[in-house]
Amino acid sequence: MSTKNISLENEVSNIKEKDVEKQENKNETTKLEENEVKTQNEVIKDENNSNTSNKTINDTKYVPNNYVPAENNSKNDVMSNFTIFVILFIIVLLILFAGFTLYNMFNTNIINGVSIKGLDVSNLSKSDAKYQLDNYIANSLPQEIKLKHNEYETTISLSQIGVSFDTKKASNYAYDIGRKGNIFENNLTVLSTLFGHINIEPTLNLDEEQLKKNLEDISLELPDGVLQSSYYIEGNNLIITSGKEGNVVDVEKTIEAIKNSISTFSCKDSPVELVVRTEAPDSIDLEKIYNEIYKEPVDAYYTQNPFTVYPSENGLDFNISMDEAKNIIFSEQKDEYTIPLKTLTPNVTTNMIGTEAFPDLLSSYSTNYSTRDKDRTTNLILAANKINGTVVMPGETFSYNKVVGARTIAARI
Numbered sequence: 001m002s003t004k005n006i007s008l009e010n011e012v013s014n015i016k017e018k019d020v021e022k023q024e025n026k027n028e029t030t031k032l033e034e035n036e037v038k039t040q041n042e043v044i045k046d047e048n049n050s051n052t053s054n055k056t057i058n059d060t061k062y063v064p065n066n067y068v069p070a071e072n073n074s075k076n077d078v079m080s081n082f083t084i085f086v087i088l089f090i091i092v093l094l095i096l097f098a099g100f101t102l103y104n105m106f107n108t109n110i111i112n113g114v115s116i117k118g119l120d121v122s123n124l125s126k127s128d129a130k131y132q133l134d135n136y137i138a139n140s141l142p143q144e145i146k147l148k149h150n151e152y153e154t155t156i157s158l159s160q161i162g163v164s165f166d167t168k169k170a171s172n173y174a175y176d177i178g179r180k181g182n183i184f185e186n187n188l189t190v191l192s193t194l195f196g197h198i199n200i201e202p203t204l205n206l207d208e209e210q211l212k213k214n215l216e217d218i219s220l221e222l223p224d225g226v227l228q229s230s231y232y233i234e235g236n237n238l239i240i241t242s243g244k245e246g247n248v249v250d251v252e253k254t255i256e257a258i259k260n261s262i263s264t265f266s267c268k269d270s271p272v273e274l275v276v277r278t279e280a281p282d283s284i285d286l287e288k289i290y291n292e293i294y295k296e297p298v299d300a301y302y303t304q305n306p307f308t309v310y311p312s313e314n315g316l317d318f319n320i321s322m323d324e325a326k327n328i329i330f331s332e333q334k335d336e337y338t339i340p341l342k343t344l345t346p347n348v349t350t351n352m353i354g355t356e357a358f359p360d361l362l363s364s365y366s367t368n369y370s371t372r373d374k375d376r377t378t379n380l381i382l383a384a385n386k387i388n389g390t391v392v393m394p395g396e397t398f399s400y401n402k403v404v405g406a407r408t409i410a411a412r413i
Contacts, residue, residue, distance in 0.1 A: 156214050246281075286322070
C-alpha cells in the first residue's frame with residue numbers, strides 16, 4: 001500500500017507541474033500577443049499623429065504576422081496586366097517597324113513629301129522626276145529677260161548667257177532622301193517628310209563672263225550714264241570735250257538680282273531692275289589721244305613685176321608741244337578744249353612719180369579756146385599746172401575742186 005500511494009502522488013505531482021507549465025506558456029503567449037498589439041497600436045498611433053495631429057486612436061485591431069491585405073493582390077494583378085500590355089505594344093511596334101523598313105528598302109521611287117522648285121515629285125522615279133522638272137522649268141522661263149532703269153529698257157537672251165538648271169543632280173538628290181543613312185535614320189526621315197515637306201532648289205548655271213560683258217555694254221547705253229571725254233578733228237584743230245558724271249550698272253549686284261529673278265521665275269512677268277551707281281568720268285588722257293591721232297607721213301613709191309604704185313600719205317601732229325597742250329587741258333575746267341594741228345608732208349608725193357611710174361600714154365584729149373581771152377587763158381594755165389601729175393588710184397574719185405582749190409585772186413599767186 002505504501003508503494004502504490006507514492007506512485008499516485010508522483011502522478012498527481014506531474015500533472016500539476018504540467019498544468020503549471022501550460023499556464024506559463026499560455027501567459028507568455030498572451031504577453032507576446034499583447035506586446036505585438038501594443039506595438040502595432042503604437043505604429044498606428046505614430047502614423048496617425050504624423051498625418052493629423054489632433055486625431056486620437058480609439059479602436060485597434062490585432063493583425064497577425066502572416067496576414068496579406070486584399071488590395072496588394074489587386075495591385076499585383078494590375079501590374080501584371082500592364083506588363084503584358086507593354087510587351088504586346090512593343091511587339092506590335094516592332095512588327096510595324098519591320099514592315100515599314102521593308103517597304104522603304106524595296107521602294108524604287110522618291111518618297112512622299114518631296115518637291116523640286118515647288119514641283120511635287122513624290123512617288124516618281126528619278127527619270128520621271130527629271131522629265132517633269134525640265135518641262136516645268138521650260139514653261140516657267142521666258143526666252144529673254146527684260147532689264148529696266150527708269151524709262152530705259154533692254155533685253156538679254158537666256159540662251160546667250162547659257163541659263164540652265166541642274167535637274168539631273170536635283171532628281172538624284174530627291175531620290176536619295178530617306179536612303180542615305182542607317183535604318184533608323186532613313187525611317188525617321190521618311191516619317192518626317194510626311195509632316196514636314198522638303199523642297200529642293202536645283203543649281204542655277206549661267207555664263208557670268210558673258211553676262212558681265214552684256215551689262216558693261218548696257219552701261220554705255222544708259223540715258224543718264226557716264227559721259228566720257230571724247231575728241232574729233234575739225235580742219236586743223238583737235239577738239240577735246242570733257243566728260244560728265246553719270247550712272248553705271250553695278251555689275252555684281254545686278255547679276256545677283258538677275259539670278260534671283262531667274263530662280264524664282266519672276267522674270268517671266270516682271271523686268272529686272274538694273275542696280276546702278278554714280279561714277280565720275282575718266283580724266284582726259286592726252287598722251288593716249290596724241291598716240292591715236294599722230295601719224296608719220298608716208299612717201300609714195302612703186303614696184304615693178306608686178307607694177308604697183310604705193311601712193312603717198314600725209315602725216316598729222318600737234319602744232320604745239322605736249323607741255324603746251326597739257327597746259328591747255330589742265331589749267332582750267334572747261335567743256336571743250338582746242339589744240340592746233342599741223343599736216344606733215346611726205347618727201348615724195350604720188351604726183352612726183354607720175355611720169356616715172358606711168359610712162360605709157362593711155363589717152364589724150366584736146367580742145368580749142370580763144371587766146372584773146374587773157375583771163376580765161378590765165379585760169380587754164382593755173383588749173384593745168386595743178387592738175388598735171390595728179391594720180392588717181394583705183395577706186396578713187398577725181399575732184400577738180402579739191403585739186404585746183406579756191407577760185408580767187410589769191411589762188412593765182
